[in-house]
Amino acid sequence: MAQTLKTTIKEGAKRALGVNPQDAKISLSYFTVAFVSLLIGGLFGLLQGLERAGLIQLPHWLDYYSILTAHGLLLLVVFTATFTIGYQFANLSHSLGGLLPKVRKMAWIGFGLMLIGTVMSATMVLLGKASVLYTFYPPMAAHPIFYFGLVLIVLGIWSSCFGVFTNYRHWRKNHPGQTAPLLAYFAMGVFILWFFASLGVTIEVFMIIPWVLGWVETINVMISRTLFWWFGHTLVNIWYLVATSAWYVIVPKILGVNHFNEKLIRLVVILIVILNIPGGFHHQIIDSAISIPIKFLHVFMSLSIAVPSLMTAYAMFRVLEKAGRKNGGTGLLGWFKKLPWGDVRFLAPMIAMIGFIPGGAGGIVNTSNQLNQVVHNTMWVVGHFHVTVGVSVVLTFFGICYWMIPHLAGRQLTPQMNKIGVIQTIVWTVGMTIMAGSMHIAGLFGDPRRTSDTSYGGHEAALNWLNFEIIFGVGATILLIGVLIQVYAVFNMMFFAPKGHTEFPVATAAPGAPKAPMWTERWGLWAVLLLAVVAMAYVVPIVDMIWNAPPGSPPFKMY
Amino acid sequence: MHRLEEIWMTISIGILVIFMLVIGYQTFALGMGPPSNMDTIDPQNVEATEPFDEPGVKEIGENEYEAVIIMQQFGFQPSTIEVPAGAKVNFTLTSKDVTHGFQVVNTNINAMVMPGHIQRISHTFDEPGDYLVVCNEYCGAGHQAMSTTIIVK
Numbered sequence: 001m002a003q004t005l006k007t008t009i010k011e012g013a014k015r016a017l018g019v020n021p022q023d024a025k026i027s028l029s030y031f032t033v034a035f036v037s038l039l040i041g042g043l044f045g046l047l048q049g050l051e052r053a054g055l056i057q058l059p060h061w062l063d064y065y066s067i068l069t070a071h072g073l074l075l076l077v078v079f080t081a082t083f084t085i086g087y088q089f090a091n092l093s094h095s096l097g098g099l100l101p102k103v104r105k106m107a108w109i110g111f112g113l114m115l116i117g118t119v120m121s122a123t124m125v126l127l128g129k130a131s132v133l134y135t136f137y138p139p140m141a142a143h144p145i146f147y148f149g150l151v152l153i154v155l156g157i158w159s160s161c162f163g164v165f166t167n168y169r170h171w172r173k174n175h176p177g178q179t180a181p182l183l184a185y186f187a188m189g190v191f192i193l194w195f196f197a198s199l200g201v202t203i204e205v206f207m208i209i210p211w212v213l214g215w216v217e218t219i220n221v222m223i224s225r226t227l228f229w230w231f232g233h234t235l236v237n238i239w240y241l242v243a244t245s246a247w248y249v250i251v252p253k254i255l256g257v258n259h260f261n262e263k264l265i266r267l268v269v270i271l272i273v274i275l276n277i278p279g280g281f282h283h284q285i286i287d288s289a290i291s292i293p294i295k296f297l298h299v300f301m302s303l304s305i306a307v308p309s310l311m312t313a314y315a316m317f318r319v320l321e322k323a324g325r326k327n328g329g330t331g332l333l334g335w336f337k338k339l340p341w342g343d344v345r346f347l348a349p350m351i352a353m354i355g356f357i358p359g360g361a362g363g364i365v366n367t368s369n370q371l372n373q374v375v376h377n378t379m380w381v382v383g384h385f386h387v388t389v390g391v392s393v394v395l396t397f398f399g400i401c402y403w404m405i406p407h408l409a410g411r412q413l414t415p416q417m418n419k420i421g422v423i424q425t426i427v428w429t430v431g432m433t434i435m436a437g438s439m440h441i442a443g444l445f446g447d448p449r450r451t452s453d454t455s456y457g458g459h460e461a462a463l464n465w466l467n468f469e470i471i472f473g474v475g476a477t478i479l480l481i482g483v484l485i486q487v488y489a490v491f492n493m494m495f496f497a498p499k500g501h502t503e504f505p506v507a508t509a510a511p512g513a514p515k516a517p518m519w520t521e522r523w524g525l526w527a528v529l530l531l532a533v534v535a536m537a538y539v540v541p542i543v544d545m546i547w548n549a550p551p552g553s554p555p556f557k558m559y
Numbered sequence: 560m561h562r563l564e565e566i567w568m569t570i571s572i573g574i575l576v577i578f579m580l581v582i583g584y585q586t587f588a589l590g591m592g593p594p595s596n597m598d599t600i601d602p603q604n605v606e607a608t609e610p611f612d613e614p615g616v617k618e619i620g621e622n623e624y625e626a627v628i629i630m631q632q633f634g635f636q637p638s639t640i641e642v643p644a645g646a647k648v649n650f651t652l653t654s655k656d657v658t659h660g661f662q663v664v665n666t667n668i669n670a671m672v673m674p675g676h677i678q679r680i681s682h683t684f685d686e687p688g689d690y691l692v693v694c695n696e697y698c699g700a701g702h703q704a705m706s707t708t709i710i711v712k
Binding site: 063065131133137139140221222225284285286287288289290291292295296299300303306307310311314318364368369370371372373374376377378445446448449450451452453454456457459461462548549550551552553554556558 | 561563564567568571572575578579582583585586587591592593594595596597598599600601602603604632656657658660662664665667669670671672673674675676677678689690691693694695696697698699700702703706708
């Protein structure tokens with residue numbers, strides 16, 4: 001009784017105050033780093049697009065491959081990680097009644113580590129001493145400082161992971177018999193996945209560091225590749241899970257309806273957390289040293305990741321239909337027109353969800369064994385992840401900005417800013433459609449990815465690609481305009497928008513809906529199951545790679 | 560679960576299962592699985608190891624050839640390959656330095672080639688022409704120049 005009273009008072013106080021300023025500062029600092037990374041990384045993306053189109057030639061002190069490495073590192077690692085951490089801490093603060101002081105400390109330690117790590121790695125890349133791309137496959141070796149930077153980035157993320165775990169456990173202890181708020185539940189899923197995903201790449205980097213320093217002569221190439229993809233593809237699904245949290249919990253509130261059945265939502269989170277890590281193997285479908293039956297098992301494991309996404313597709317369309325009918329839509333599809341298309345908080349995540357239809361389907365193609373052989377390392381793959389990450393994830397993130405940043409900064413989302421947001425969403429959608437669409441087609445014609453120039457001495461097969469590459473350049477130019485608008489909007493809402501109050505839209509359960517079952521809260525069990533699936537996937541091939549290892553490779557320095 | 564939702568999930572999981580059956584049949588019954596050779600080699604001693612001591616094309620049977628190719632930054636040994644039209648070619652590949660990709664444009668030949676591992680992939684060239692071969696895994700500053708041709712006469 002006393003406990004509930006205390007909570008009620010605390011919650012009342014929070015509503016009166018709106019936001020805890022100390023927690024808001026953490027999130028806003030992370031967002032600042034995220035959007036500075038987006039600006040720099042996006043600019044590099046444009047330079048790549050123009051070089052591929054043959055319109056510019058980058059000087060040798062800033063060559064294509066170092067720009068490409070920086071683009072990958074800043075957008076795939078730094079932008080997504082810092083945005084996610086900022087967003088998740090804001091969610092926790094909002095739904096668990098503020099962060100604990102020690103968790104705040106962890107968040108700041110993580111922030112510092114990530115910042116130092118990013119500066120170290122990015123500096124080496126831009127000095128041309130670490131042109132090893134996002135995948136840094138050994139036996140290519142970058143400057144040791146590049147790897148030290150990566151270690152610090154991972155440690156920074158772990159610091160946030162443990163902060164989230166600590167806060168969640170504290171809340172659990174004080175609320176026996178209650179299920180955690182949905183947003184906190186999602187955060188838990190995201191950080192558990194992050195922690196276990198980064199174990200793979202951490203082991204890899206600790207294999208690389210002594211090798212690159214010369215303490216060890218050779219490295220096992222296959223194991224390092226495999227450990228990288230243990231992390232590499234899971235990272236993708238971490239962003240996707242973050243985006244999903246906004247689709248399930250935030251979007252319905254903006255539409256003015258209740259969220260979908262909570263048991264199903266929690267089941268989706270659990271499935272994504274448990275099934276995800278073996279998905280990394282589909283990046284190695286045309287590798288040597290992994291047998292065909294093992295690869296086929298992995299095709300099955302990768303395809304199973306589609307199941308929670310298909311559940312999500314159903315759930316979201318039900319929610320959308322309910323909202324459209326509530327607004328007076330009639331007939332089979334009339335409700336579609338009645339959705340609030342002019343509200344950026346809805347429009348951006350909606351296009352993100354629509355983008356996941358081709359994005360997810362493309363993913364199913366990529367993971368399908370011999371189909372992968374047709375598209376592996378062609379521009380098709382680049383087109384694919386510019387749809388999944390560049391539309392489904394990033395547009396959801398952008399949509400979140402338009403209410404979360406003014407909410408945290410104690411400002412208003414003005415109608416003018418909403419209009420800018422709608423324009424930004426349209427610009428982004430057009431740019432990405434042009435760029436990713438042409439990348440898909442060029443890839444089917446065999447245009448290879450990760451190369452600065454595809455003229456190949458004027459070979460006729462290569463000439464076919466050039467027109468598509470000019471279209472990539474056009475798309476990239478439109479996208480950079482999108483980046484500039486978005487960065488302007490973010491910092492305007494952070495520092496200059498009129499003071500006031502912006503709602504933090506969290507959907508509630510439908511009246512009379514069944515409560516979520518308590519068994520969904522057994523995170524220890526989900527972690528054990530995740531490890532069981534990882535063991536099922538990795539023990540046999542990795543033991544094989546160690547047992548039947550060839551003599552290792554010495555480092556080939558790229559600096 | 561809602562009735563409609565059950566239908567939706569049944570159909571979508573059904574599609575995935577059919578998909579698995581199709582690619583499984585192609586892989587195991589038709590032998591169309593991805594290149595997955597298990598042999599290893601000392602990456603620092605490639606040219607002293609068979610068959611890479613003699614890179615090039617050899618006739619190994621009725622209209623069947625073996626093409627032994629060493630990949631290195633930023634080229635191929637041998638630098639060009641000639642085979643007659645209609646021939647089946649078994650490529651035997653390895654790398655002397657970093658990871659490379661072996662892709663022949665306008666065919667389904669696409670394989671990763673790692674140092675320390677021997678990769679094999681086969682293809683029958685029905686159409687005569689000059690086929691463009693590119694390295695499709697980033698291998699360093701000259702990666703964009705790493706290409707060759709297969710002349711099919």
